[in-house]
Amino acid sequence: MEIYGTSCSRAFRALWMACEQGAEFAHHPLAVEACGSDPAYLALNPAGTIPLLRDGDFVLAESMAINLYLARKHGRLWLDDEQAQALAWQWSFWALASLEAPYVSWAEQALWLPMAMRDSTELARAAQALQRPLDRLERALADHSYLLGETFTVADLNVAGVINGLADFQPQARPRFHDWLRCCLERPAYRRACRMP
Numbered sequence: 001m002e003i004y005g006t007s008c009s010r011a012f013r014a015l016w017m018a019c020e021q022g023a024e025f026a027h028h029p030l031a032v033e034a035c036g037s038d039p040a041y042l043a044l045n046p047a048g049t050i051p052l053l054r055d056g057d058f059v060l061a062e063s064m065a066i067n068l069y070l071a072r073k074h075g076r077l078w079l080d081d082e083q084a085q086a087l088a089w090q091w092s093f094w095a096l097a098s099l100e101a102p103y104v105s106w107a108e109q110a111l112w113l114p115m116a117m118r119d120s121t122e123l124a125r126a127a128q129a130l131q132r133p134l135d136r137l138e139r140a141l142a143d144h145s146y147l148l149g150e151t152f153t154v155a156d157l158n159v160a161g162v163i164n165g166l167a168d169f170q171p172q173a174r175p176r177f178h179d180w181l182r183c184c185l186e187r188p189a190y191r192r193a194c195r196m197p
Ligand SMILES: N[C@@H](CCC(=O)N[C@@H](CS)C(=O)NCC(=O)O)C(=O)O
Pocket: 008, 009, 010, 011, 032, 033, 035, 036, 048, 049, 050, 051, 061, 062, 063, 064, 096
């Protein structure tokens, strides 16, 4: 099994999942700047994005699809119950459709841009846009420690993997969300993926 993409990108999510599975894999830490223009890579993934998974002859793009595939194939963080599986898809689609864009806007202003390029108005706007999706997570965690119950699953990894920079974001406002995110980010597999190039 091979995973393409530097850990400083959305490929981090797939690396985290692969580490959770304990499966052997080769890591090709392709840079964000290179994946759209490298002819050999474009032949594998015409979308020109990372991450990409190669499993024998099978090639799969899209971080959420890769993670759902790996969890199902290797069995860890997967769920036997069909409705629980559907909820894992729900949270994964929601993370990309409703959470990723406001998070990226916030992270650019709070974490990623050089200080001189940050804009406090943009930061405030992005923080405001995060309120609704984070409130949804706080409510979803009202009765259990993880999104689908009392154990960490692919649903948690796919959501936490999108917003792993929020550990210190308004901690008093959503205590359950913050406890949940801390537990996700303290996992050994998360730390192992963080150390990858
Ligand atoms: N929805 C895709 C997005 C992948 C994506 O856009 N990755 C970025 C790196 S973080 C990328 O490949 N950017 C290069 C480009 O779009 O040319 C996923 O979750 O895998």
